[in-house]
Amino acid sequence: MKNLLKESSAYYDKNNYYEIFSIREDAEGKVRNYLENISKDKIVLDAGCGTGKFLSVLETKSKEYIGIDLSDKQLERAINKSKKGTSKFICSNLSSINLKDNSVDLIISSWVLGTITDLEERNKCLNELKRVLKEDGIIILIENDTDSEFEEIRNRNKDNRTKDYNKWILLNSFIIDKQIDTYFEFKTLEEAKMCFEVIYGEEIANKIKNKRIKHKITIFKYNK
């Protein structure tokens, strides 16, 4: 299968901009606070961990941390941040996870499955997450809400991509656990524009007028 993700330079050779974008997202740390409360003493799989945005909180609170990502470049940054010798990092596609059935208490996947536009492939990944989840385990998907300045900038209020993706999540037996109002806080307007240009292209970057961008996040939860 053609690897569409390899064409996404934000996760590969230009991933230093993805890293800045990721740090500036949720400037108030509301998602971190949420994760702190649910990951205590759990075996946690960070599915599509990227550069390890939530690594510090998940490593500190969990019993065991496993980060998986398809991009070796993203994973390299996460590994460099890791402070716990027992943490595991696996460079792999979520459609085929090298973990045993029923082996993980909590799966966190933030802004990952929605980037997989091939529905068959996305379903395969979700089925793999369900396979490795323990019987009393929980999957948490951290995603964009449909209605925010961030969505407006990305033109997602004009197409139905976020709406359709969030519908797909609910159709797969998830419920909405929490909705969070937060914002990106970039250091400068130029920094914001550069990150958006690398990730979403010049036309979208040109729409940014402020270094603070309002963002709404929905947290979806699945119990096996």
Ligand SMILES: C[S@@+](CC[C@H](N)C(=O)[O-])C[C@H]1O[C@@H](n2cnc3c(N)ncnc32)[C@H](O)[C@@H]1O
């Ligand atoms: C938008 S980023 C989110 C990264 C991280 N979870 C965060 O919140 O910053 C999406 C990540 O998912 C990874 N990814 C996308 N499809 C994947 C797949 N099929 N298997 C494993 N990782 C994948 C990408 O390499 C990228 O690091």
